[in-house]
Every structure is written in structure tokens, then in C-alpha cells.
Amino acid sequence: MILSRGTVEEIAAALAANGLILRGGFSFGDDETAPAGFSGGPARSVLLIGQAGAVPWPHFQRWRERQARDIANPLDSWSREVIGAVAQEFGARAVSPSDRPYLPFQQWAMRAERLKPSPLGILMHPTYGLWHAYRGALLFEDELPFPEAHEAIHLCDTxxxxxxxxxxPVDAYSGQGFAHEACLGHVRGHSGEPCRSGGCLDRNACPYGTDYRYPPEVQAFHMAAFAKL
Incomplete structure (x- = not known):
């Protein structure tokens, strides 16, 4: 797949140097309001970037050792730096899930990879289970010829x-949605130590994608960020 400045294969190779992968993409329709691309005109295509398992963790840790210890949102900052460099090299605009106003990353991901949400809200991947993430996206003003995405098996249905x-322990997830305050209070409290040190018990109970499960130190990092510990 050829872009005006390189190929998708070259983008994938540049991302792989930091443990990141392409997570699919699509071209915006003529009747859609697309976000701005690199030059400010409407983007024609989007490539989603993320991870499977904890492959980026060593790359992130090496980067973090060179930063101030009190840097805010370090994983987000690392992702922006890495994806931003790739965007600059290939003539794209880099965007992040934390950008304001928020961009519809979950809808983009569902469209690109034909995934559906699990009961926990995380998209269920047929290979990675719940152990994957989207770290950013590249917006191009080229219209890329993406192959048609096929419907992925939704493991939650099985x-x-x-x-x-x-x-x-506090039934944070149910048919009524996510009980944020109950979860937060539990994680911050004395009885929440297993969650703080090893991650969400509900997420870890999922039987799918266990080969990609994040190691405990990675889960503890994400839990501390959630609880702002």
C-alpha cells in the first residue's frame, strides 16, 4: 500500500522499533465529517496504532528512565513522542485517544477491526482477548485502498x-454499566491491594488471550494511573 511518502509496510517497521503495531484502518466516506489531516485539510484515511500484549513496555521503560520522575501521564507522553515521530516521517497527523475534544477512537477501532465491546467495555479481540490497547492514530490526506475488514468472532458470545x-469484590461491572466510584474506593482501600499489585480481577478472569496478558508490574502501573496513587 503506497503513500505519498512511503508505504504502510515502512510505517509498520518504524512502529515495531518501539513495540507498537498497526491495528487496521479505513478511508472516510465523502459524506463523513473527517478530522483534519497534516496540512489542515480533511483527512481521507486513518491508520490505528496500538499494542498486543506488553511488547512496548521495555521500550517505554527505557524512555522513562531518561525523563523527570514527576512527568505527568508518562505512557501517554511516550506514545505521543513515538507516534508523532512516525507521523512526521510519513506526512501524517498524529492524534491520541486523550486529545481534546475526544476523537471517536473506539468507533474507529470497531470499524477498522470489526471488534465488539466485552462486558467490561474493552473491545474483545479474537486473538489478544482483552490484552491490547490503542495508543494513537495517523491521519492521512491520501485515500488508502484498505482491504475489506471481515467480521471478527466475538468471543464473549461463546x-x-x-x-x-x-x-x-464490589461488582464494579454489571448490566447497569461501570460503578466507577465503587471501583475507585475499593482500589484505594486496604482490601484493594490485590487489584493494585496485580490488576483488575474481572479483566484477569477472562479466559481468552491469556498468552498476551500484561505482566503484574504493567497492570500495577495502569491501576496506579487509574487510582492516581
Whole structure:
């Protein structure tokens, strides 16, 4: 797939140097309001960038050792730096899930990879399970010829027991949605130590994609960021 400044394969190779991967993409329709591209005109295509498992973690850790210890949102800052450099090299605009106003990253991901949300809200991947993430996207003013995305098997439909809804001590996830305050209070409290050190019990109870499960130190990092510990 050829761009005006390189190929998608070259972009994938540049991202792989930091443990990141392409997560699919699509071209915006003529009737859609697309975000701005590199030069300010409407983007024609988007490539999603993310991770499978914890492959980027060593790259992030080496970067973090060179930064001030009190840097805010270090993983977000690292992702912006890495993806921004790739965007500059290939003539794209880099965007992040934390940009304001928020861009519809989850809708983009569902469209690009044909995934559906799990009961925890995280998109269920047929290979990675719940152990993946989207770190950013590249917006191009070229219209890229993406192959048609095929419907992915939704593993949650095959899961009868739903252990992801039975492992949390405060029932943070239910048919009524996510009980944010109950979860936060538990994680910050004395009884929340297993969650702080090893990650969300509901997420870890999911039987799919376990080969890609984040190591405990990675889960502890994300939990500390959630709880602002």
C-alpha cells in the first residue's frame, strides 16, 4: 500500500522499533465529517496504532528512565513522542485517544477491526482477548485502498460463565454499566491491594488471550494511573 511518502509496510517497521503495531484502518466516506489531516485539510484515511500484549513496555521503560520522575501521564507522553515521530516521517497527523475534544477512537477501532465491546467495555479481540490497547492514530490526506475488514468472532458470545462479571469484590461491572466510584474506593482501600499489585480481577478472569496478558508490574502501573496513587 503506497503513500505519498512511503508505504504502510515502512510505517509498520518504524512502529515495531518501539513495540507498537498497526491495528487496521479505513478511508472516510465523502459524506463523513473527517478530522483534519497534516496540512489542515480533511483527512481521507486513518491508520490505528496500538499494542498486543506488553511488547512496548521495555521500550517505554527505557524512555522513562531518561525523563523527570514527576512527568505527568508518562505512557501517554511516550506514545505521543513515538507516534508523532512516525507521523512526521510519513506526512501524517498524529492524534491520541486523550486529545481534546475526544476523537471517536473506539468507533474507529470497531470499524477498522470489526471488534465488539466485552462486558467490561474493552473491545474483545479474537486473538489478544482483552490484552491490547490503542495508543494513537495517523491521519492521512491520501485515500488508502484498505482491504475489506471481515467480521471478527466475538468471543464473549461463546462464553457462558462470564467470569469477568463475577470476580470483582464490589461488582464494579454489571448490566447497569461501570460503578466507577465503587471501583475507585475499593482500589484505594486496604482490601484493594490485590487489584493494585496485580490488576483488575474481572479483566484477569477472562479466559481468552491469556498468552498476551500484561505482566503484574504493567497492570500495577495502569491501576496506579487509574487510582492516581
Amino acid at each position: 462464553c457462558v460463565d462470564k467470569p469477568c462479571l463475577k470476580s470483582c
